[in-house]
Amino acid sequence: MSPSARSYQQVVTKLLRHSAFPQLRKIIDKTLPADISPVLPLLLDEDRKRILTLLIEAGKAARVLLEMPDAELRDLLQEIDDPTLAAICGSSASDDAADLLDALGEERRHMVLELLAPAHGAKLESLLAGEEETAGSLMNTEFLALDEELTVAKAIEAIRQYPRKDSFFYVYAIDSEGHLVGVLSLRSLILAGPNLKLTSIMVQNVVRTTVDAEREEVAHIVSKYDLLSVPVVDLQNRLVGVVTVDDVLDVIQEQAEEDLLHLAGVDTSERVSTSAGESFRGRFPWLAVNLLTAFLASWVVRMFQGTIEKWAALAVFMPIVAGMGGNAGTQTLTVFVRGLALGEVDFKGGLRPIWKELLVGFGNGVANGTLTVLIVGLWTSEWLMAFILFFAMIFNLIIAGVAGGLVPLILKELDFDPAISSSIFVTTFTDVGGFFSFLGLATLALRYWHP
C-alpha cells in the first residue's frame, strides 16, 4: 500500500466522520482517478458508499473503479448494489460504463441495464454487443458534432452548453445527414472570426476509422498520425463515436505485452503477484504440450540409441545441438512475430525474408560451427566428433532460420495468433532436425571410421 493512499484515506475518513461533504467533494474534484482508486478498498462499507455517491455526482465513479486491478474490482463490484451501479453507469462516459458492465457477470449486467433509462441502456447494450477487439468496443459515443453550416460564434455557444465533464479537444463537423465532413480544434475556433462558417475553417481531410476496424488498426492509425483521438464512422460514413489516445495507449501496451507473454507460454493476465495456484493452472498446459513435443525429440534420439551405445560421447554434445537450434529459432521467430504485428511482413511477401533467414542460418552455422570445432577439438581431441558437430550446426541453424520464419507466417495465414504457439513448433523442428542430422551423421561416420 502506498503511503499517499494511506494518508489520503485518513483525510477522507476524518472528513466523513464530520460529514464534511462539500470539502470531500472539493478533494474529489481535485484528485485524479488513478489516485482515488487505491483508497476505495481501504474504506469501511458505509464510508465507501458515501464516497461513491460523491464520485457519481462528480461523474468520476466509473473511471475510478476502472483504475483498480481486475481481481480487486470484481470483489468490490459484489459489494455495490444494482441501483448504485446503474447510477454509476448513467453518470459516466459510455465507453467506461460499457467496460464496467463488461466486468459484471451476465446476469447482473442484465439487471443493471434494466435499471437504466431505456435509451441509455440500449446504447450501452449495443456497445457491449459490438464485436470485441474492434474500434466499436473501444469508442466513446459521447462527442461534440456540429452542423458544418454553423458560424464560429454559434459553435462556441454549443461548446459552452455541452454538458460533458471530461475534457475534449476536437469538434467534429457533420452534414445534414450525419456524415463526417470535417474536424476543428478548439484552438482554431478561438482564433477564427465569430461570423465565419465552420465549413470555411475546418480541416476536411479527416483521418477516420470504421466501427468494425480491428483495435490494432485503430492504434496503428493514432500512432502513425500522432492523433489525440480518431473519429469512428459506420459503413455509410456517419459519425458514431470517437476513440481517444488514452484508450489506444492501453491497446498498444496490452498488445506488445501479449506478444511477449504469449511467446513465453504465459497467460496474458499473469503478473508477478498472481497466486501460486493460478500461475500453476496458467502455465501447466503450455508445459504439458511442450513435454509431448519433447518426446518427439526423444523418439528421434531413440532411433540412434545403438549409435550412442557405441559412442557415448555423442550424448555429451547433444545439449549443444538442441540449445543452439532453439536459440537461433527464437531469434528469427521473434523478429517475424514482431514484423507480423507491425504489418511489415505477410505470407505472400514472405519468400524473400525466408531466403534471407536461410542465409543468416548458414552464416551463423559456419561461424558457430567453426568455434565449436575449435573448442571440441582442443578440449577432447575428438576431431571427428568436432567435424560432425560442424555440419550438424550448419544444418540445424538453417532449419532454425527457415522454421522460425515459416511457422509464424503460416500460423498467421491460418488465423492463429503466431505469438502463442510458434515457439513450440519451431523448437520441435530444431530439436528433431538437429538430433537427426547430428546423430545421423555420426551413424554414417561410424560405418567408415571407428573411433
Next chain:
Amino acid sequence: MSPSARSYQQVVTKLLRHSAFPQLRKIIDKTLPADISPVLPLLLDEDRKRILTLLIEAGKAARVLLEMPDAELRDLLQEIDDPTLAAICGSSASDDAADLLDALGEERRHMVLELLAPAHGAKLESLLAGEEETAGSLMNTEFLALDEELTVAKAIEAIRQYPRKDSFFYVYAIDSEGHLVGVLSLRSLILAGPNLKLTSIMVQNVVRTTVDAEREEVAHIVSKYDLLSVPVVDLQNRLVGVVTVDDVLDVIQEQAEEDLLHLAGVDTSERVSTSAGESFRGRFPWLAVNLLTAFLASWVVRMFQGTIEKWAALAVFMPIVAGMGGNAGTQTLTVFVRGLALGEVDFKGGLRPIWKELLVGFGNGVANGTLTVLIVGLWTSEWLMAFILFFAMIFNLIIAGVAGGLVPLILKELDFDPAISSSIFVTTFTDVGGFFSFLGLATLALRYWHP
C-alpha cells in the same frame, strides 16, 4: 511502395512541372506528415529541394523527415545541404529539430548548429546534451506559459498571438519566478468569464515530471493519468518543457518491443527487412555466448559419460530434461522481466514472489513428472528410468522457477537490463541443474539396481 504514395508522387511531380507552388502548398497543408514522407525518396533531387522548401514554409519539414525509416533518413540527410538543414531545424518544434540533429553525424551536427540563430542553436544543443533516456530528451521546449495573474481575455489574446503552428491543448500558468503553478484547458478558457483571473479557474494540482526523470517514468505517468501532455520542471520547479502523448506512445511501443527482442537475443534495430549481413552481425554474438554456456552443460554430461556408456537410454531422455527446464525458466523469466518494467516487483520485495515460483515449480514438476512417468513407462517399460525422470523433473522445474525469478531481479539490482542477458543465465542454470540431477540420480540408481 504503397499505391497511394505512387499516385501522390505523380500529382506532386505534375504540379512541380507547372511550377504550381500555391496548389502544392495547399496539398502539403492538407496532408499529414506520415503520408508525405513515403513520397520524398521517389522524387528527383531538384523536385525534392522544392518540396523541402515548401515543407519548411509549412513548418512540417522535420516531422515529415522523422516519419521515414532510420536507414532511409540517413541516406536522404546526405543529399540535403547544411543551410537547408538549418532552415528545417529553425522552422520546427525543438524536440523534432533535436531528433533530426541527433540523426546527423557529430561533425555535420556541429556545422548545422553553427548556421542557426545563436539562441536557438544553444537551446537545441542543451536538448541534445540532455541525458539520453530522460524526460529532458523527450520534451519540447515550446509551450505556452502565462502569468497566473492574467485575465481570461488577456490569456485568449496571448493564445491568438502565439505563433506555434502545431496544435496544443493545455496552457500552463506560472508565477512571476517561472514556477509551474497551474494548468488550464483551452475549453475551460472558452467557458470562463473574460474578466476572471487565471488563478481562479486553473487546476492547481498539476501532474508534472522533472527534467531528469527516466523516459519510462514519464510514460508511466502519462498512461496512469490518461494525460495528453505532461509539463517538465527543473529542480526548482520552474517549467522548462512539455512532453506530449505522441512521444510517449513511441516510448511505450519501443520499450515493450525492446524487452521482446532483448529476451530473444536480437538487436532492437532488427526488422524482417534487415539485410542478411546485418542480421548475422546482430545475432552472432548472442549465439556465440549461448554456445559457450552450452558447453557448460556438455561438461556436466561429460562427468557422467561412464553412466551413459552403461545405460545409453539416458541420452534418449536428456532432451526432455533440458527442454522442460528451459521452457519453465522462460515462463518465470518473462513474468519477472515484465513485472520489473512495470515497476510491480523489485529486489527487496522479491522474496515472496520467488517463494511462490518455487511452489509453482514444484507443482508443475509433480504434474509434468507424473505425465512423464506414464508416457515413459508405457512406451519403454523402463520404470526405473521413468521414476528418475520424475524426480529430476521436480528438481529441474524448481531450479527453473527460482533462477527464472532471481536472475532478472539480481541483474536489475546491478543496473543491467534484465531483458538482455537473463535467458542465457537461466538456461545455463536449468541445463546444468537438470542434467546434474537427472544423470546424478541415474548414477546413484545404477549402484543399487542394474537395469
